Amino acid sequence: MDILVCVKQVPGSSDVEVDPVTGVLKREGFSTKLNPYDLYSIEMAMSLREKYGGTVRAITMGPPQAKQALLETVWMGADGGVLLTDRAFGGADCLATSYALSQAVHKMSSYDLILCGKQTTDGDTAQVGSELSEELGIPNIGNAISIKLEREGFITVTQNLDDRIVTAEIPLPCLVCVDGDINSPRLPSYKRSKQVPQNAFTSLTLKDIEDQDKTHYGLLGSRTNVERIFPPEKNADRKTLTGTSSELATQISDILKTGKFIG
Amino acid sequence: MAHLVIHKELVNKENIDKVLKICPFGGLESECDELLLTAGCKMCGLCIKNGPHGMITKEEDQTPVVQIDKSAWKGIAVYVDHSSSGIHNVTLELIGKARELASVTKEPVYALMIGHNITQAAQSLLKYGVDKVYVYDYPALQDFLMEPYANVFEDFIQKVKPSSILVGATNLGRTLAPRVAARFHTGLTADCTKLEMKENSDIVQIRPAFGGNIMAQIITPNSRPQFATVRYKIFSAPAPAANPAGSLEKMTIADDRLKTLVRILSVKEKEKVMDISEADVIVAAGRGFKTQADLDMARELADILGAQLACSRPLAESNWFDAKHQIGLSGRTVHAKLLITLGIAGKVQFTAGMKGSDCIIAVNSDPHAQIFDVAHYAVVGDLYEIVPQLITLCKEAKAHALS
Numbered sequence: 001m002d003i004l005v006c007v008k009q010v011p012g013s014s015d016v017e018v019d020p021v022t023g024v025l026k027r028e029g030f031s032t033k034l035n036p037y038d039l040y041s042i043e044m045a046m047s048l049r050e051k052y053g054g055t056v057r058a059i060t061m062g063p064p065q066a067k068q069a070l071l072e073t074v075w076m077g078a079d080g081g082v083l084l085t086d087r088a089f090g091g092a093d094c095l096a097t098s099y100a101l102s103q104a105v106h107k108m109s110s111y112d113l114i115l116c117g118k119q120t121t122d123g124d125t126a127q128v129g130s131e132l133s134e135e136l137g138i139p140n141i142g143n144a145i146s147i148k149l150e151r152e153g154f155i156t157v158t159q160n161l162d163d164r165i166v167t168a169e170i171p172l173p174c175l176v177c178v179d180g181d182i183n184s185p186r187l188p189s190y191k192r193s194k195q196v197p198q199n200a201f202t203s204l205t206l207k208d209i210e211d212q213d214k215t216h217y218g219l220l221g222s223r224t225n226v227e228r229i230f231p232p233e234k235n236a237d238r239k240t241l242t243g244t245s246s247e248l249a250t251q252i253s254d255i256l257k258t259g260k261f262i263g
Numbered sequence: 264m265a266h267l268v269i270h271k272e273l274v275n276k277e278n279i280d281k282v283l284k285i286c287p288f289g290g291l292e293s294e295c296d297e298l299l300l301t302a303g304c305k306m307c308g309l310c311i312k313n314g315p316h317g318m319i320t321k322e323e324d325q326t327p328v329v330q331i332d333k334s335a336w337k338g339i340a341v342y343v344d345h346s347s348s349g350i351h352n353v354t355l356e357l358i359g360k361a362r363e364l365a366s367v368t369k370e371p372v373y374a375l376m377i378g379h380n381i382t383q384a385a386q387s388l389l390k391y392g393v394d395k396v397y398v399y400d401y402p403a404l405q406d407f408l409m410e411p412y413a414n415v416f417e418d419f420i421q422k423v424k425p426s427s428i429l430v431g432a433t434n435l436g437r438t439l440a441p442r443v444a445a446r447f448h449t450g451l452t453a454d455c456t457k458l459e460m461k462e463n464s465d466i467v468q469i470r471p472a473f474g475g476n477i478m479a480q481i482i483t484p485n486s487r488p489q490f491a492t493v494r495y496k497i498f499s500a501p502a503p504a505a506n507p508a509g510s511l512e513k514m515t516i517a518d519d520r521l522k523t524l525v526r527i528l529s530v531k532e533k534e535k536v537m538d539i540s541e542a543d544v545i546v547a548a549g550r551g552f553k554t555q556a557d558l559d560m561a562r563e564l565a566d567i568l569g570a571q572l573a574c575s576r577p578l579a580e581s582n583w584f585d586a587k588h589q590i591g592l593s594g595r596t597v598h599a600k601l602l603i604t605l606g607i608a609g610k611v612q613f614t615a616g617m618k619g620s621d622c623i624i625a626v627n628s629d630p631h632a633q634i635f636d637v638a639h640y641a642v643v644g645d646l647y648e649i650v651p652q653l654i655t656l657c658k659e660a661k662a663h664a665l666s
């Protein structure tokens with residue numbers, strides 16, 4: 001089974017704050033990491049390859065330094081990866097991201113299965129996988145907790161749908177978004193990090209893909225528009241209770257009585 | 264559409280350092296003393312507003328984008344999320360919000376229901392103020408299958424042309440909505456926490472980004488329908504009306520559009536467990552508790568109040584609680600009438616899942632704890648002293664009420 005895993009590089013910490021007065025972002029340094037949710041899909045890809053053979057390649061769209069995400073995926077065991085990078089892709093929303101990814105997938109040799117993570121920790125939308133399957137015109141399934149190969153040309157996927165667990169057979173090629181917390185992702189191997197072959201990675205830019213119309217990518221290809229960003233609101237009408245512990249306990253119990261939560 | 268222009272004459276090392284610190288999205292990078300825009304840019308404009316004056320500006324594109332005719336699209340449609348256990352409450356919450364939004368633009372509110380043997384359930388939606396429920400009722404639609412459902416959704420959009428579509432951010436909604444939005448090459452904003460209608464029928468969508476540290480305001484200015492997903496318990500369900508005015512419309516679709524090679528092998532209902540997201544009263548414990556045994560205090564308080572016991576993530580991670588009891592971004596969203604937090608710091612990932620609660624009493628020994636930013640009652644003190652006394656007082660009050 002030949003598998004493509006979509007991975008993304010995300011900020012190392014989401015502990016950013018906007019200063020409410022100046023609107024300036026307060027952040028210490030700018031570190032990055034592999035999207036934690038993608039670790040589960042990488043692990044899933046590895047275990048499928050162990051069981052059924054084939055290849056695992058990673059694909060990411062991002063700035064040039066996003067290559068690091070591919071490297072880490074290879075250190076975990078992937079065979080190689082494709083970095084899709086071009087200034088024309090900047091400012092992409094989910095739609096423009098998935099369209100660009102679909103163009104890159106068309107450029108890659110054939111595949112049986114595309115795996116995506118459940119969501120990213122920066123975009124947090126959990127939409128790219130599903131949109132990508134639509135752009136590629138292949139079936140998709142979300143929130144997968146297990147994948148098995150039981151019949152030639154199909155995979156059996158077990159899916160977590162809130163109040164029910166659904167098992168379905170889905171024809172290849174297809175796209176599966178993997179749920180979080182479903183396996184224990186392996187750590188990147190030091191040995192592998194020393195043995196990455198030179199030709200493991202390919203870069204694709206706008207001029208390498210078929211549709212080179214700039215208005216289909218990045219900001220121009222996006223349908224949503226971020227008008228502004230601002231800090232979360234703070235609660236204005238709060239009361240601070242002070243006193244000794246027993247006074248505090250009495251005050252709380254009074255609030256509970258007034259609210260008819262006791263008595 | 265606009266784009267950013269970097270004015271090279273103002274780019275120098277000092278300015279690069281300054282502006283790189285401002286961008287939260289990694290949208291800028293420097294290469295050999297040059298400043299470049301990367302794929303991370305979200306056009307938020309922070310670099311223009313707060314960066315070195317005039318170094319980056321926003322320019323309108325010369326070739327004007329063709330403006331779509333928004334008047335050709337009318338109505339706010341809610342996707343009805345349902346299963347054998349009934350209609351998901353998020354659907355009712357969205358119908359309530361759709362009515363609010365529709366009152367600004369004087370649009371009808373629609374519901375789209377896809378499934379089999381669903382007429383009765385569809386009928387029940389009318390009392391929440393839906394003008395028309397569009398029903399696609401076919402045996403092939405019994406279970407959720409992406410391709411037939413997406414085809415039906417597409418058919419509905421083509422025939423009805425709603426301006427906006429709201430979908431509950433359930434696992435199902437979060438995969439179906441993007442599939443359909445991509446088919447129409449339109450915008451979809453995930454997990455909105457606030458929606459407001461503009462006169463021109465654009466919905467102002469507000470959603471948390473960066474795990475809730477930042478709020479983003481998003482519009483879909485030039486495509487229709489505009490899609491948004493919203494999590495359960497963000498909005499409130501409307502009260503049912505006695506004499507509903509709306510009607511049902513049975514829709515038809517060609518059989519070949521209901522075909523798929525995907526085959527459902529089994530459907531297992533999950534065991535119904537008490538879900539903290541349904542609880543009215545919650546006591547939530549955090550890392551202020553030093554040992555697992557100390558949780559008995561929290562449990563006793565919860566029992567007296569008839570509350571559910573919940574926790575912050577570290578306690579779920581150390582297995583003091585099952586993950587189902589975790590409140591927050593990677594746990595459950597709660598909307599309690601009363602929520603008491605004990606020894607919880609109130610990091611945004613936690614508050615993202617509870618700040619919609621009606622009355623929040625927070626106990627924390629640190630007067631600067633972030634939890635106080637969202638609390639209605641900030642109790643600065645030691646939970647180990649306060650909780651036992653509170654339990655005694657509650658017991659007394661209860662005994663008093665009974666006597």
Ligand SMILES: Cc1cc2nc3c(=O)[nH]c(=O)nc-3n(C[C@H](O)[C@H](O)[C@H](O)COP(=O)(O)OP(=O)(O)OC[C@H]3O[C@@H](n4cnc5c(N)ncnc54)[C@H](O)[C@@H]3O)c2cc1C
Binds near residue numbers: 627
């Ligand atoms: C992607 C991501 C997702 C996350 N999702 C979640 C989530 O869903 N839910 C969640 O909860 N967290 C989540 N977190 C973790 C979150 O950032 C915090 O680390 C976590 O909420 C902290 O839990 P806490 O407040 O219990 O512990 P701490 O941060 O250790 O705070 C303990 C608090 O107890 C107070 N305290 C100590 N002793 C006493 C005492 N005797 N009396 C009174 N007060 C006392 C302290 O002053 C302190 O404020 C997430 C993090 C990330 C990065």
Ligand SMILES: Nc1ncnc2c1ncn2[C@@H]1O[C@H](COP(=O)(O)O)[C@@H](O)[C@H]1O
Binds near residue numbers: 007008117128129
């Ligand atoms: N820029 C990207 N490059 C490659 N894959 C991506 C990218 N953005 C999102 N994905 C994939 O889509 C999933 C969902 O991301 P999101 O919709 O941003 O929450 C991720 O877990 C990745 O598998």
